[in-house]
Amino acid sequence: MTTEITWLGHAAFKVTTAEKTILIDPFLTGNPAATVSADDVNADVILLTHGHADHVGDTIEIAQRTGALVVANFEIVTWLQGKGIENVHPMHIGGAHAFDFGTVKLTIAHHGSGLPDNSYGGNPAGIILKLADGNIYFAGDTALFLDMQLIGEAGLDVAVLPIGDNFTMGPEDSVRALKLLKPKTAIPMHYNTWPVIEQDTHDWATAVQHKTGSEPVVLEVGGTHQLGSK
Ligand code: NI
Ligand code: MN
Secondary structure, three states: OOOEEEEEEOOEEEEEOOOOEEEEOOOOOOOOOOOOOHHHOOOOEEEOOOOOHHHHOOHHHHHHHHOOEEEEEHHHHHHHHHOOOOOEEEEOOOOEEEOOOOEEEEEEOOOOOOOOOOOOOOOOEEEEEEEOOEEEEEOOOOOOOOOHHHHHOOOOOEEEEEOOOOOOOOHHHHHHHHHHHOOOEEEEEOOOOOHHHOOOHHHHHHHHHHHOOOEEOOOOOOOEEEOOOO
8 A cells, every 4th residue: 555645634644654554743623624533533653743732632632542652852752641641752853763664853843832731842843754655744833944955855755834824934935945845745734724824725836836846735634645646
Protein backbone atom coordinates (compact mmCIF):
# COMPACT_ATOMS: atom_id res chain seq x y z
CA MET A 1 0.00 0.00 0.00
CA THR A 2 1.20 3.49 -0.83
CA THR A 3 1.54 5.97 1.99
CA GLU A 4 -1.47 8.28 2.20
CA ILE A 5 -1.93 11.69 3.78
CA THR A 6 -5.48 12.52 4.86
CA TRP A 7 -6.59 15.96 6.04
CA LEU A 8 -8.74 15.78 9.18
CA GLY A 9 -9.38 19.55 9.21
CA HIS A 10 -7.38 22.56 10.47
CA ALA A 11 -3.82 21.30 11.17
CA ALA A 12 -4.80 17.68 11.85
CA PHE A 13 -3.56 15.01 9.45
CA LYS A 14 -3.48 11.23 9.33
CA VAL A 15 -0.57 9.54 7.59
CA THR A 16 -1.21 5.90 6.78
CA THR A 17 1.73 3.70 5.79
CA ALA A 18 1.65 -0.03 5.05
CA GLU A 19 2.10 -0.74 8.76
CA LYS A 20 1.21 2.32 10.81
CA THR A 21 -1.29 5.10 11.32
CA ILE A 22 0.34 8.37 12.35
CA LEU A 23 -1.72 11.35 13.52
CA ILE A 24 -0.36 14.89 13.45
CA ASP A 25 -1.87 17.56 15.73
CA PRO A 26 -5.18 15.67 16.27
CA PHE A 27 -7.57 18.51 17.14
CA LEU A 28 -11.03 17.07 16.44
CA THR A 29 -13.32 17.86 19.39
CA GLY A 30 -14.37 21.50 19.04
CA ASN A 31 -12.79 21.75 15.59
CA PRO A 32 -15.51 23.27 13.38
CA ALA A 33 -13.84 21.77 10.29
CA ALA A 34 -13.49 18.20 11.56
CA THR A 35 -15.68 15.49 10.08
CA VAL A 36 -14.46 12.60 12.24
CA SER A 37 -14.79 12.21 15.99
CA ALA A 38 -11.85 11.62 18.31
CA ASP A 39 -13.58 8.35 19.33
CA ASP A 40 -13.37 7.02 15.79
CA VAL A 41 -9.74 7.59 14.84
CA ASN A 42 -7.09 4.94 15.16
CA ALA A 43 -3.47 5.74 15.86
CA ASP A 44 -0.19 3.98 16.42
CA VAL A 45 1.69 7.26 16.72
CA ILE A 46 0.75 10.88 17.48
CA LEU A 47 3.16 13.67 16.48
CA LEU A 48 2.68 17.16 17.95
CA THR A 49 4.16 20.38 16.59
CA HIS A 50 3.37 22.63 19.56
CA GLY A 51 1.30 23.05 22.69
CA HIS A 52 -1.65 25.15 21.49
CA ALA A 53 -5.10 23.68 22.06
CA ASP A 54 -5.88 23.56 18.33
CA HIS A 55 -2.92 21.16 17.91
CA VAL A 56 -2.70 19.12 21.14
CA GLY A 57 -6.47 18.73 20.71
CA ASP A 58 -7.62 15.21 21.58
CA THR A 59 -4.13 13.78 22.10
CA ILE A 60 -4.76 12.68 25.69
CA GLU A 61 -8.04 10.90 24.94
CA ILE A 62 -6.74 9.23 21.76
CA ALA A 63 -3.46 8.17 23.41
CA GLN A 64 -5.35 6.72 26.39
CA ARG A 65 -7.76 4.79 24.19
CA THR A 66 -5.29 3.53 21.56
CA GLY A 67 -2.01 3.39 23.50
CA ALA A 68 -0.41 5.35 20.65
CA LEU A 69 3.16 6.57 21.09
CA VAL A 70 3.19 10.37 21.49
CA VAL A 71 6.21 12.22 20.10
CA ALA A 72 6.64 15.91 20.92
CA ASN A 73 9.09 18.34 22.44
CA PHE A 74 10.36 17.65 25.97
CA GLU A 75 8.06 20.17 27.68
CA ILE A 76 4.87 18.89 26.03
CA VAL A 77 5.84 15.27 26.74
CA THR A 78 6.48 16.11 30.40
CA TRP A 79 3.04 17.78 30.57
CA LEU A 80 1.40 14.71 28.98
CA GLN A 81 3.13 12.41 31.46
CA GLY A 82 1.60 14.53 34.22
CA LYS A 83 -1.81 13.75 32.65
CA GLY A 84 -1.10 10.01 32.82
CA ILE A 85 0.19 9.40 29.29
CA GLU A 86 3.03 6.89 29.55
CA ASN A 87 3.89 5.89 25.99
CA VAL A 88 5.87 8.98 25.03
CA HIS A 89 9.08 9.97 23.30
CA PRO A 90 10.54 13.43 24.00
CA MET A 91 12.62 15.18 21.35
CA HIS A 92 13.72 18.72 20.65
CA ILE A 93 14.48 21.09 17.82
CA GLY A 94 17.33 19.96 15.59
CA GLY A 95 17.09 16.39 16.84
CA ALA A 96 16.14 13.41 14.72
CA HIS A 97 15.22 9.91 15.82
CA ALA A 98 14.67 6.74 13.81
CA PHE A 99 11.45 5.03 14.93
CA ASP A 100 10.03 1.76 13.56
CA PHE A 101 7.56 3.81 11.43
CA GLY A 102 10.14 6.25 10.04
CA THR A 103 12.46 9.04 11.11
CA VAL A 104 11.20 12.18 12.83
CA LYS A 105 13.21 15.40 12.92
CA LEU A 106 11.99 18.50 14.73
CA THR A 107 12.74 21.79 13.01
CA ILE A 108 12.38 25.40 14.10
CA ALA A 109 9.07 27.22 13.78
CA HIS A 110 8.34 30.83 14.69
CA HIS A 111 5.21 30.81 16.84
CA GLY A 112 4.15 30.11 20.47
CA SER A 113 3.64 26.81 22.28
CA GLY A 114 1.69 27.48 25.50
CA LEU A 115 -0.33 24.44 26.60
CA PRO A 116 -4.15 24.48 27.01
CA ASP A 117 -3.91 25.02 30.80
CA ASN A 118 -1.27 27.75 30.29
CA SER A 119 1.60 25.44 31.24
CA TYR A 120 4.89 26.12 29.48
CA GLY A 121 5.07 24.14 26.24
CA GLY A 122 8.64 24.88 25.17
CA ASN A 123 9.33 26.10 21.68
CA PRO A 124 7.10 25.30 18.71
CA ALA A 125 8.41 22.97 16.03
CA GLY A 126 7.96 21.74 12.51
CA ILE A 127 8.34 18.07 11.69
CA ILE A 128 10.25 16.34 8.92
CA LEU A 129 8.80 12.85 8.66
CA LYS A 130 10.96 10.51 6.59
CA LEU A 131 9.06 7.42 5.50
CA ALA A 132 9.92 4.54 3.19
CA ASP A 133 7.73 6.18 0.50
CA GLY A 134 9.07 9.72 0.83
CA ASN A 135 9.67 12.77 3.01
CA ILE A 136 6.90 14.98 4.37
CA TYR A 137 7.45 18.34 6.06
CA PHE A 138 4.73 19.53 8.43
CA ALA A 139 5.61 23.17 9.03
CA GLY A 140 3.30 23.49 12.04
CA ASP A 141 2.17 26.99 12.90
CA THR A 142 4.91 29.32 11.78
CA ALA A 143 5.92 32.50 10.07
CA LEU A 144 8.02 32.37 6.95
CA PHE A 145 11.72 32.00 7.73
CA LEU A 146 14.78 31.87 5.52
CA ASP A 147 16.08 28.66 7.15
CA MET A 148 13.34 26.82 5.28
CA GLN A 149 16.06 26.59 2.65
CA LEU A 150 17.96 24.21 4.97
CA ILE A 151 14.81 22.18 5.63
CA GLY A 152 14.32 21.82 1.87
CA GLU A 153 17.75 20.24 1.59
CA ALA A 154 16.24 17.09 3.10
CA GLY A 155 14.53 16.57 -0.26
CA LEU A 156 10.80 16.98 0.28
CA ASP A 157 8.07 15.07 -1.49
CA VAL A 158 5.35 16.99 0.33
CA ALA A 159 5.30 20.22 2.34
CA VAL A 160 2.23 20.88 4.49
CA LEU A 161 2.06 24.62 5.14
CA PRO A 162 -0.28 26.97 6.98
CA ILE A 163 -1.87 29.57 4.71
CA GLY A 164 -4.50 31.08 7.01
CA ASP A 165 -2.61 34.28 7.90
CA ASN A 166 -3.24 36.14 11.19
CA PHE A 167 -1.76 33.40 13.46
CA THR A 168 0.67 31.96 10.91
CA MET A 169 2.04 32.84 7.50
CA GLY A 170 -0.56 33.68 4.92
CA PRO A 171 -0.90 32.67 1.27
CA GLU A 172 1.78 35.02 -0.09
CA ASP A 173 4.41 33.99 2.44
CA SER A 174 3.55 30.32 1.92
CA VAL A 175 4.37 30.78 -1.77
CA ARG A 176 7.71 32.33 -0.75
CA ALA A 177 8.23 29.38 1.61
CA LEU A 178 7.75 26.94 -1.24
CA LYS A 179 10.52 28.64 -3.20
CA LEU A 180 12.86 27.83 -0.28
CA LEU A 181 11.52 24.35 0.53
CA LYS A 182 11.15 23.15 -3.06
CA PRO A 183 8.82 20.22 -2.33
CA LYS A 184 7.27 18.26 -5.18
CA THR A 185 3.81 18.79 -3.69
CA ALA A 186 2.36 21.52 -1.46
CA ILE A 187 -0.69 20.94 0.75
CA PRO A 188 -2.30 23.91 2.56
CA MET A 189 -3.67 23.75 6.12
CA HIS A 190 -4.66 26.02 9.03
CA TYR A 191 -7.24 28.00 7.02
CA ASN A 192 -11.05 28.32 6.86
CA THR A 193 -11.51 26.77 10.32
CA TRP A 194 -12.71 30.15 11.60
CA PRO A 195 -13.56 33.41 9.77
CA VAL A 196 -10.29 35.10 10.82
CA ILE A 197 -8.25 32.57 8.80
CA GLU A 198 -10.51 32.34 5.74
CA GLN A 199 -8.59 32.03 2.46
CA ASP A 200 -9.31 31.42 -1.19
CA THR A 201 -7.55 28.17 -2.07
CA HIS A 202 -8.16 28.65 -5.78
CA ASP A 203 -6.09 31.85 -5.73
CA TRP A 204 -3.46 30.12 -3.60
CA ALA A 205 -3.20 27.13 -5.94
CA THR A 206 -2.91 29.42 -8.97
CA ALA A 207 -0.07 31.35 -7.32
CA VAL A 208 1.74 28.13 -6.39
CA GLN A 209 1.34 26.85 -9.92
CA HIS A 210 2.67 30.02 -11.52
CA LYS A 211 5.36 31.10 -9.05
CA THR A 212 6.89 27.87 -7.70
CA GLY A 213 8.06 24.50 -8.94
CA SER A 214 5.65 22.72 -6.58
CA GLU A 215 2.34 21.12 -7.44
CA PRO A 216 -0.50 22.46 -5.24
CA VAL A 217 -2.82 19.82 -3.82
CA VAL A 218 -5.84 21.33 -2.06
CA LEU A 219 -7.52 18.60 -0.02
CA GLU A 220 -11.12 18.59 1.13
CA VAL A 221 -11.49 17.64 4.80
CA GLY A 222 -11.35 13.83 4.68
CA GLY A 223 -9.51 14.02 1.36
CA THR A 224 -6.37 12.01 0.74
CA HIS A 225 -3.11 12.51 -1.16
CA GLN A 226 -1.06 9.46 -2.09
CA LEU A 227 2.64 9.96 -1.63
CA GLY A 228 4.36 9.84 -5.00
CA SER A 229 1.20 10.79 -6.95
CA LYS A 230 0.39 14.17 -8.43
NI1 NI B 1 -0.57 27.59 17.31
MN1 MN C 1 -2.83 26.74 15.40
